[in-house]
Amino acid sequence: MLKKTDEKRDVFVAIADPTRRQLIRILADSKELPLHELTPHFQMGRTAVSKHLMILREADIVRHRKSGRESKYRLNPEPLQEVKDWLSFYEKFWKERAAILKNILEE
Amino acid sequence: MLKKTDEKRDVFVAIADPTRRQLIRILADSKELPLHELTPHFQMGRTAVSKHLMILREADIVRHRKSGRESKYRLNPEPLQEVKDWLSFYEKFWKERAAILKNILEE
DNA sequence: AATAAAAGACACCAAATGGTTTCGAATAGG
């Protein structure tokens, strides 16, 4: 299921899954969390959450640090910039459309 | 493979595929294109491209119109706003980080 | 009227995805 850790995972694919977006959200609210504190937020088992975290790590959206027997995860938001850059190209299109619609409504 | 056309497709899933992002890009550059003009941009066959367009339609990123024997597709960028909204929450995180890094470098 | 072009519908397939359970290794604590 997983690529080798050193292989880069597509950021767009990484954020496509709702579980992974929720993981990103939870990690945004706290500096660092071990796996066993992340797991109870979800219905699925620990291993499944761990796999989602691995996919986020492959996209470098999440960083990893071992501390004793715990494995702590933290958010690294930078790769999301790529999505933002991609979107910025299309922003002008929907803004144009919104402007046109606004003009029509004002007439 | 496909959901019923009236079922809403997740925008994040729709943009996760590179072929679909390229379709979005091509359609951004032209008002409207029939399937047989979109197909030669890709290595895959017509049916595959058609399916990708269907997924984009289910996410309402692409609109569809039949004109004679042609089937014309055009971009509808509005749903991308949802991605932008999602990103905007995390923007402050990477900007903070960038600022911290900048300060360190300036010392 | 006959033919060619365009596209949708469908059956099919291999590979990827998202989950599970089981096992073993490392660490913490009584």
Next chain:
DNA sequence: CCTATTCGAAACCATTTGGTGTCTTTTATT
């Protein structure tokens, strides 16, 4: 030292995904 906790790795499984080829229908063109 023994036991419990935490986690990763691996095998496994069902479903989804991304592609193919074939067939039919509709529409243009000659």
